[in-house]
Amino acid sequence: MRGRMNDVASYIEPFKVNEPLSGGIVGRVVESKSPKFTPGDYVLGNLNWADYSVASDQELRKLDPNSGSISLALGTLGMPGMTAYFGLLEIGKPKAGETVVVSGAAGAVGTLVGQIAKIKGCRVVGIVGSDDKAAYITGELGFDAAINYKQADFREQLKKACPQGVDVYFDNVGGDITDAVLQLINHHARIVLCGQISMYNLDKPDIGPRNWWLLLVKSATLQGFIVSEYAERFPEGIREMAQWIKEGKVKFHETIARGLGSAPKAFIGLFKGENIGKQLVHVADESLSSL
């Protein structure tokens, strides 16, 4: 959504001034002219940030409220979950015994990347912006180590946490943090370029040190991706992720803001590190809050 606030050509159209923002929304059908949906159905779609939206049935996917919390369709069993799943497994290709480093490690995508890498038998190091987040990903999620990038000796800590170097780096943030990780990459390392959140709000591009030679000397691969490229395979990813949740191998956390009016603050909070796990905004009235 942040990318769509810049008036530049990208993989998705920029937002238009004076039109509502849109994003991943779970809603309840109140009225339907389509035989596919009846009032009361829960649906997922790319809809407006609004109390009510009108959508065609092509744009909506029906959700089963009995299959667990419907909010998971926006997180672990939705776009962020599939970003972690396909980005790590298809591009990162982690092997048991390898070291996986993930930045933005306490966020919606990062928490899942680390847990999937643990399932695959890797040593997992997360980079986060607070000691509380570090305690959460090691204590609750089973990461092997967590580094707070706001501490002055973060580079030394990172090196210590990766005694065998870094085989897979899942990058959510870019900037200085990525420069530090690249210093530690191993021969044939895979770098998954998922996000660059440290750059999204900069007025001028931050070029930084030119580290490409590190990729050259290590014969490393860096690959960017957009999760929608894997859309056809989402059912497969959702199935496996749901199974891992059932088995207790994947845990999730949601940070929930209440009311449509809280949406801008919640959105801006992403850039200040205010969320743990998936940031959601609960727009509907409280009669739906049990969901």
Ligand SMILES: NC(=O)c1ccc[n+]([C@@H]2O[C@H](COP(=O)([O-])OP(=O)(O)OC[C@H]3O[C@@H](n4cnc5c(N)ncnc54)[C@H](OP(=O)(O)O)[C@@H]3O)[C@@H](O)[C@H]2O)c1
């Ligand atoms: N390629 C794709 O298809 C795809 C799909 C979904 C998301 N993404 C990208 O993946 C990344 C993670 O998305 P998400 O939804 O899981 O967000 P998120 O991690 O839940 O939330 C953002 C987190 O980023 C960290 N952050 C904010 N500003 C930072 C900075 N200047 N330097 C370092 N860390 C900073 C904050 O955590 P700290 O407290 O740790 O700083 C914040 O909590 C984003 O870059 C997003 O754009 C890509």
